[in-house]
Amino acid sequence: MLKNKLFLISISMLIVIALILSASLLLWNYMGEKDNASTDPNQKAQSSVADVKEKKKTAEQIEALTVEVKELTTNLADKDKVVRVSFSFELENSKTKKEFEHLSFKVKNIIIQTLADSTVDQIKGAKGQDAMLATLMNKINPILSEGKLKQIYITDWILQ
Template identity: 30%
Template sequence: MFQNRLVNIMLIMLMALTLIGALTLVLYTQFFQQTNAHEEPTIDDVLRVSAETEEITTNLLSNNIVRTQFVVQLDNRSAKDEFTKRDFQVKNIIIQELSDLRGSDLQGSEGIRGLEEQVRLRINEVMQDGHVEKVYLKNLVIQ
């Protein structure tokens, strides 16, 4: 390459340091930077993985009649597909949960949150390809 042996050694060391620096930079950006995993999903992301139940009418323990409809947010698209296939099981779970409640149990936000959480837990018991992240009560009429 060059006539001077010292210049050759310096160029080789400079290229080695440059390669080590570039490799360090690539590894740092790929593995050590924080991801935005804890960021809230956008509404478009939520709608992509959400499914709606049909309106369900059933009796409560207190002889009242209730009409409900839920929107269920799942963790991925395959879970949404599985959820739609398990429609009959989901309806059964919702009817079972509602039939154990009285009209007064569904009064107020605490009662509604309790129902949503119980439905979420019960649906997760039957899901295999994913899980339910959140259940939203879309419609509730007690007569």
């Protein structure tokens, strides 16, 4: 009699544990799909700036929120290939611009590392440049705590 009760209790405990593990696994998969729904860098870049509210700004206001990084030259992943590039970064607000300027060494490092890991085929043409800009936006936005990077513009591009 006591053995039967002990057996039933242990079977019940195993069933409860199995149900909890199953529910946890389903919840984990559901949450993982939401977080990893987009692996496309362009979509990630768009979602990272989705909460930036767009107001019509004058050219002077845009210029006041823009930081230039001029003439970065680095080797590409391809042997004997070099790129010299300049960027303009449009930021959300003046606090973000100030923070961005203070972190310019990190931004330059991110740009150089991203380009150094890229091949000519990955960055050539408009699609390649768009993908590279999206990757840069995804890497730079997390280091900014005062706001977001809204847009990156390529202002000079020489690929040799």
